[in-house]
Amino acid sequence: MPIPGPNELPLYSGTYDCAKKTVTKEGIRGLYKGMGAPLSGVAPIFAISFFGYSVGKKLQQSFPDEKLSTLQLFYAGAFSGIFTTAIMAPGERIKCLLQIQHADAKPKYSGPLDCAKQLYREGGLRSIYKGTCATLLRGIYTICKKLNID
Known part of the structure; x- marks a missing residue:
């Protein structure tokens, strides 16, 4: 996960958020x-x-x-x-x-x-x-x- 810059939020708030965003953007194949x-x-x-x-x-x-x-x-x-x-x-x-x-x-x-x-x-x-x-x-x-x- 990229390190957020000053006054920026992290890309993902946790494991489930990461999985949800990955599936949303790339589909289920993104997990693999x-x-x-x-x-x-x-x-x-x-x-x-x-x-x-x-x-x-x-x-x-x-x-x-x-x-x-x-x-x-x-x-x-x-x-x-x-x-x-x-x-x-x-x-x-x-x-x-x-x-x-x-x-x-x-x-x-x-x-x-x-x-x-x-x-x-x-x-x-x-x-x-x-x-x-x-x-x-x-x-x-x-x-x-x-x-x-x-």
Whole structure:
């Protein structure tokens, strides 16, 4: 949400006001703007997540059936987060950029592919992967919650 200037009211007064204004201006599809990029990566993300978790466990085991401690399971989950971030980070960045565009202004990006192309033109791969550290930390946290590691 943009920061209001001096003597200006915020664009939205809360969550419900934001949803109502979005649906009014853009229709129900406005609530799902920018979701194509992350949805296209869901299947590969989970496949890579399980692969990374398996590799993380195997790296810590002396023999195949060795039972791992909670901390070792945490490390395996964190290790899998590194793998998934390579796919998640660009999709998350594109989704966020598409979602912050205002319906009443001329949008900078016409869709996920246009957004990716413009980001690449502006700053190369570094621009596309901006925010990767935050995405990595979120991925590690999510995996650990799925494994019931607190």
